[in-house]
Structures are given as C-alpha cells and as structure tokens.
C-alpha cells in the first residue's frame with residue numbers, strides 16, 4: 320500500500336508541483352494550504368509523513384509540528400524552510416522532525432530525505448514500541464565508526480567512553496543538540512558486556528505527560544482511554560540491555576518518581592497494573608546543560624539526577640573543537656559517497672575556509688547534513704561554494720569581519736552586540752525557545768527580550 324504524505328504549504332503552485340512530484344513517485348498525497356486544514360485532516364487520516372513549510376499563514380511550521388506530535392505521534396515530519404536557517408532547523412529537530420530541507424527544494428534531495436524519514440518511522444513507532452524500536456536482542460556489535468577527533472578534549476571523551484562502557488555505571492551525557500549524545504550512548508552500549516542485548520532509545524522531550532509513563536513502563540489494557548491492549552514499555556523491551564533516555568530533563572515530575580524507583584529497586588509497574596516486574600536495564604541519559612537550573616527550579620529531582628549521573632560525559636560543541644572538523648568531514652563525505660554512489664574527493668579551499676569559520680550551531684548533525692546535501696548537488700570531484708547553503712558563507716564572512724574588527728580593537732559596540740546576540744541565541748536554544756525561561760536566565764524582562772529579538776532579527 321502506498322504511504323501517505325500530508326503536504327502543508329500555502330503557496331498553491333509550489334504545493335501542486337510538490338504533490339504531483341510525490342504522486343509520480345508512488346506516494347499517496349494529501350495536500351492542504353494551512354495549519355488549520357492540516358490539523359483537521361489528521362482526524363480523518365493519520366499520514367505516515369508530514370512535509371510542512373515553515374511560513375504558514377495561521378501558525379508557523381514549528382507550532383504545527385508541536386501540535387502534530389501531540390495528535391499523531393507516529394507521523395514522521397520534515398520541515399521546509401526558505402531561510403536555510405539552521406536555528407529553525409535545529410529547533411525542528413528538537414521538536415521531533417526527522418530532517419529539514421531548504422527551499423528551493425531539490426527534488427532528488429527531497430526524495431532521499433522522504434524515503435529515509437519513512438524508513439526510520441517504520442523502525443521507531445512510538446505507539447507500538449515493539450521490539451523493532453530497540454536494536455533487538457542478539458544483535459551483533461555494529462560496524463559503526465566512531466570518529467574520535469584529534470584534539471585533547473575529544474581524545475579524553477573517547478577514553479572516558481572506553482573506561483565507563485564495561486562498568487555497570489549509569490551515564491549522564493551532556494551536550495548541545497547534534498554533538499553526538501545518542502551516538503556516544505550507542506558506542507557505550509556496543510563496547511559493554513550488554514552489547515548482544517537490546518539498545519532502546521526514548522526521546523523524553525517528545526513525550527507528552529500522558530504518554531511518558533506508558534512509553535517507559537508500558538500499560539495494561541483499559542488503563543486509560545485508548546489503551547486497547549497490553550503494551551510493553553521500553554524498560555521491558557530493553558531488559559538485559561541498555562536504555563537511552565534522551566532529553567531526560569524534560570521528563571514530567573511524576574514520571575521521574577517512577578523512574579527513580581525503577582533505578583533503585585529494579586522494578587517497574589505498568590500503568591494500570593498492580594504487579595511489579597523485575598528489570599535489569601542500564602540507563603544512559605542525555606540532556607542539554609541546563610540541568611542545574613531545572614534542579615534549582617525544582618523541575619528535576621536531585622535524587623534522580625544523582626542516580627543518573629554516576630558518570631558524567633560532556634560532549635563539546637563543534638565550534639570549540641574546530642580542529643577536529645576535518646576528520647568528521649572526511650567521514651561524512653565517505654558516508655555520502657557510499658549512499659549516493661558518488662566519488663567526490665573533497666572540498667575546495669574556499670569551502671574549507673567557510674567550514675573553519677562557521678559556528679555550527681547544529682554541531683555534527685549539521686555538518687553531516689551540509690556534506691550530504693553538497694554531495695548530492697555536486698557533479699564534479701570537488702565540493703565548491705555553490706554546493707553549500709549561502710547562509711553558511713554569509714555567516715562565516717560576517718564572523719570573520721567581526722573577528723578582524725575585534726582583533727583590531729575597534730568597533731566596541733559591534734563586538735558587544737555580536738556577543739549579546741550570540742548569548743541570546745544560545746540561551747534560547749538551551750531552554751528550547753521558552754521565552755519566559757530565556758528572559759529569566761538572561762536576567763532581563765520579557766519585553767526587553769522581545770525588543771532584542773526584533774533588533775537582532777532572531778526568529779524564536
């Protein structure tokens with residue numbers, strides 16, 4: 320049966336063109352022109368994939384994604400943006416999007432992304448966390464290539480992974496989005512004594528309060544409306560193996576209590592059940608670095624934090640270890656060449672200069688996407704400036720200019736503003752664009768924050 324794609328774009332000619340293209344590629348397409356119609360259509364049919372524009376007349380694409388995540392958690396999502404604005408894109412990934420594509424859309428790139436998203440969504444169906452979601456028992460150790468990097472910090476991270484992997488210790492991985500937290504967790508699992516058992520991953524940030532307990536611990540038939548059959552939770556599915564809890568800081572407080580019990584007593588109870596089930600699961604959790612604030616604000620339990628944090632692993636943003644970029648670049652290019660059946664040899668010196676200068680807010684994931692997209696567009700042996708998003712070139716140039724102004728010691732105002740803009744952007748990303756929290760952390764009121772967002776043209 321063809322898979323269903325919901326296309327949401329208010330530009331009629333683009334919407335029609337895109338829908339026709341997807342139909343030609345054997346998808347069943349439902350196209351709508353606003354968020355309201357998109358949400359209305361969900362009550363009739365749950366699509367396998369939603370392909371939405373960022374700029375919509377009634378609600379922006381990110382808000383729409385939030386709504387869809389609640390109403391149709393199994394639908395995979397791809398955001399299309401005009402801006403090749405990686406900050407919007409990073410946000411969309413945090414909201415559970417599989418990927419983002421930039422307009423003008425390249426048909427081959429789109430098809431590749433759509434197919435990958437659909438493949439992944441069949442693997443990780445949230446409502447049916449069958450064994451398929453975990454890597455599966457008896458799985459042989461994969462041939463995943465963990466790139467270490469040359470810098471001292473990167474080598475230390477690798478040593479820590481090797482040291483902690485064979486132990487029973489719970490690990491808390493800290494790092495910005497895209498720094499490789501899940502990748503490191505899988506590496507720890509694969510280097511551990513549990514490597515032949517299951518590895519399951521749960522994105523706690525994407526779970527609603529209602530879903531969280533059932534997803535982790537399972538439920539019995541009739542436990543709540545919609546619980547039509549008994550369901551195993553990820554703890555049971557990962558029994559004997561490793562459970563990776565991504566964005567653990569976002570777990571609802573009540574569920575934190577149950578998680579603590581699972582860790583302390585090694586027992587879980589399904590929602591609606593009165594029977595305990597013994598579990599033996601190693602927990603690797605990950606979060607952004609604002610955990611301390613969450614604890615201060617009593618949104619995260621200190622006792623649970625200590626339980627999870629038997630060993631802490633900090634992953635460094637790519638911009639702070641730019642010397643490692645070359646190695647990742649070579650690796651991602653090899654991956655892209657294999658996937659796209661190409662033989663691209665490398666990047667031009669100009670592209671290399673841009674890569675070295677750019678701030679990579681989306682970290683390794685962003686680099687991987689940029690390389691993969693460039694490889695797709697590139698018809699020659701070397702990736703040039705034309706193959707990478709122009710925003711990368713522009714941003715890296717302005718950073719270069721600011722850096723040179725600051726080294727010359729003039730334009731103090733410009734330097735201060737640049738720093739202010741960067742700080743606001745970073746804090747916003749860390750608090751997942753919650754403006755009240757951002758204003759609190761920045762120690763300014765919300766009106767001042769809004770004024771600064773407008774001044775610096777930050778889309779939040």
Ligand SMILES: Nc1ncnc2c1ncn2[C@@H]1O[C@H](COP(=O)(O)OP(=O)(O)OP(=O)(O)O)[C@@H](O)[C@H]1O
Pocket residue numbers: 412413464465466467494495496497498499500501502503565650683684687
């Ligand atoms: N050490 C590594 N070697 C090779 N590739 C890596 C490594 N670390 C990360 N990657 C690549 O970077 C991508 C992003 O990594 P990952 O999904 O683990 O990031 P993350 O920190 O968990 O992101 P998020 O917080 O947004 O969930 C992965 O798809 C993987 O391909």
